[in-house]
Amino acid sequence: MSDPVPPAAPAPIEPAPAGRGCGKNALIGCGVVAVVLAAACLAFILYARSKPEVITDFVMKQIESHYASDVTDGDKQELRAAYADFRKALHERRVSRDPLDRMRATLMTSGSQNEIHHEQVRELIVLFRTGAGSRSVAPEVSPPAVASPRPSP
Secondary structure, three states: OOOOOOOOOOOOOOOOOOOOOHHHHHHHHHHHHHHHHHHHHHHHHHHHHHOHHHHHHHHHHHHHOOEOOOOOHHHHHHHHHHHHHHHHHHHOOOOOHHHHHHHHHHHHOOOHHHOEOHHHHHHHHHHHHHHHOOOOOOOOOOOOOOOOOOOOO
16 A cells, blocks of 8 residues: 655745835835925925015905905905006016015904905005005005003002
């Protein structure tokens, strides 16, 4: 009779070489994404500096969509006209950075529900006309009266 053949021993499993996984590929991929995002941010900054009127156009659309109920149609028309002059001056590079900073400060003082109130519209009209170098500047709007603190006894 024949002797049964013993089963062959399984081949030993060799461990995968160290350092060969998805970690290296992930780091390279993330690095490429970071470089692309940085390049896109730089391109946007350079574009915004070369064409600031694009940013102010966006801001004006936001202003026009958030008028409060106390803003009259006359105020709206006057603001549009003042902004048109300002935009032209901005395009011609006759505007300093100060009016843009003041515009941001004026908008940061928005009321409830981010509405743009009559006083802010008047301030923006003055700001746009001053920034554009217009001779027909409306009178300055006085800041709201603040109660003076009482002296302590």
